[in-house]
Amino acid sequence: xxxxxxxxxxxxxxxxxxxxxxxxNFEKHLETCxxxxxxxxxxxxxxxxxxxxxxxxxxPESLRNSLLGKSKQQPAVHPFxxxxxxxxRWLAVAAVLLLTVFIGWRQLQLHRGSGDAQLMxxxxxxxxxxxxxxxxxxxxxxTDQHTVKPWFDGRIDFAPPVRDFANDGFPLVGGRxxxxxxxxxxxxxxxxxxxxxxxxxxxxxxENYWNGTGESQGYHWLAWxxxxxxxxxxxDVASPDLAQLKQLFVTQ
Amino acid sequence: MLEGEDRARFEATILPHLDAAFNLARWLLRNRTDAEDVTxxxxxxxxxxxxxxxxxxxxxxxxxxxxxxxxxxLRQNRMAAEFMEFDETTMPQESENPETLALAxxxxxxLTRALESLPESFREILVLRxxxxxxxxxxxxxxxxxxxxxxxxxxxxxxxxRNSLSQPASKEARRAV
Numbered sequence: 001x002x003x004x005x006x007x008x009x010x011x012x013x014x015x016x017x018x019x020x021x022x023x024x025n026f027e028k029h030l031e032t033c034x035x036x037x038x039x040x041x042x043x044x045x046x047x048x049x050x051x052x053x054x055x056x057x058x059x060p061e062s063l064r065n066s067l068l069g070k071s072k073q074q075p076a077v078h079p080f081x082x083x084x085x086x087x088x089r090w091l092a093v094a095a096v097l098l099l100t101v102f103i104g105w106r107q108l109q110l111h112r113g114s115g116d117a118q119l120m121x122x123x124x125x126x127x128x129x130x131x132x133x134x135x136x137x138x139x140x141x142x143t144d145q146h147t148v149k150p151w152f153d154g155r156i157d158f159a160p161p162v163r164d165f166a167n168d169g170f171p172l173v174g175g176r177x178x179x180x181x182x183x184x185x186x187x188x189x190x191x192x193x194x195x196x197x198x199x200x201x202x203x204x205x206x207e208n209y210w211n212g213t214g215e216s217q218g219y220h221w222l223a224w225x226x227x228x229x230x231x232x233x234x235x236d237v238a239s240p241d242l243a244q245l246k247q248l249f250v251t252q
Numbered sequence: 253m254l255e256g257e258d259r260a261r262f263e264a265t266i267l268p269h270l271d272a273a274f275n276l277a278r279w280l281l282r283n284r285t286d287a288e289d290v291t292x293x294x295x296x297x298x299x300x301x302x303x304x305x306x307x308x309x310x311x312x313x314x315x316x317x318x319x320x321x322x323x324x325x326l327r328q329n330r331m332a333a334e335f336m337e338f339d340e341t342t343m344p345q346e347s348e349n350p351e352t353l354a355l356a357x358x359x360x361x362x363l364t365r366a367l368e369s370l371p372e373s374f375r376e377i378l379v380l381r382x383x384x385x386x387x388x389x390x391x392x393x394x395x396x397x398x399x400x401x402x403x404x405x406x407x408x409x410x411x412x413x414r415n416s417l418s419q420p421a422s423k424e425a426r427r428a429v
Contacts, residue, residue: 238385
């Protein structure tokens with residue numbers, strides 16, 4: 001009779017979706033349940049082989065091109081024409097807006113830290129999106145860290161750690177300067193199974209120190225600090241991939 | 253009307269998720285050519301419905317449209333699809349994508365076959381979680397199911413996948429004869 005946890009909690013644990021308390025409880029359970037231990041090991045190895053098998057299939061260029069061309073020629077028909085709105089409704093809208101702004105302001109006061117992190121993350125996700133526009137990805141395009149690193153000299157007042165992690169599955173694509181959160185930042189560009197990862201690097205400021213992980217508009221971000229620099233990796237790759245890249249940065 | 257700013261907004265917020273859309277369609281339909289057609293159709297639908305999208309998770313919004321378009325397509329082409337499946341059992345299936353050919357290994361083929369042998373709903377949830385890296389919340393949103401059921405659905409899907417990997421597929425056996 002298999003343990004019932006192996007059919008539920010174990011998967012939330014594996015996916016990092018349990019809250020801290022449930023995760024701790026499950027870890028305690030794991031110590032005494034050989035069934036769950038075995039299932040967890042099997043699931044982890046299955047997860048690894050799926051990640052390594054390269055099953056993700058990107059859209060063919062022909063599809064992308066035809067969509068970019070065709071969505072421009074689509075007859076501009078809006079299925080929901082804007083209805084006439086009465087002045088009373090406008091008043092209601094204004095009231096809701098005011099309330100939202102007030103609540104947002106209160107939240108920001110209460111959770112200064114997390115609010116800032118969200119704002120910072122949003123500005124890095126925006127910068128990531130901008131970089132995906134044709135021709136915006138790199139200022140210096142090279143897989144050679146010895147070409148990319150000196151390029152930053154004199155352009156910013158710190159030296160970002162530029163490394164090529166091709167052997168670990170994150171080949172360096174290049175670098176560029178970008179602006180996020182009102183600062184000039186160095187952006188290191190990596191690819192991961194044809195996906196683009198931007199790693200933004202800037203001087204860590206005591207007042208805007210932040211780290212953590214999250215997602216915004218369908219992109220994952222992961223922020224950390226090392227050696228007086230703060231880093232934020234943004235991409236549409238799975239979050240474990242970002243964690244792996246962070247590990248490479250932190251240990252090397 | 254979707255002009256100027258709206259169209260630019262569509263291209264900037266929705267089209268960056270084209271790979272996610274195509275990948276989901278490819279695994280639901282088990283075929284790149286059909287996936288290309290259906291993805292295109294889904295993006296046009298998204299374009300027409302863009303007036304209803306305000307903000308939030310653009311990827312989840314698009315993927316929801318993609319999976320609905322896929323399921324409609326599958327219902328309409330069920331007969332043909334079953335016919336093709338019969339074909340697959342007698343002919344080794346070659347990957348059509350040169351990129352993936354380079355990566356071909358026994359793991360990849362085995363996993364592809366095992367994943368494709370699963371029922372659609374299992375395949376869908378595994379692709380969203382394992383390939384797309386969606387959170388449970390996003391999976392719930394895309395597949396229109398209560399978030400509380402995502403974990404157990406994933407558990408069942410993974411169990412099935414491990415089953416089908418551990419048993420040499422009957423297709424294999426037949427092919428070997």
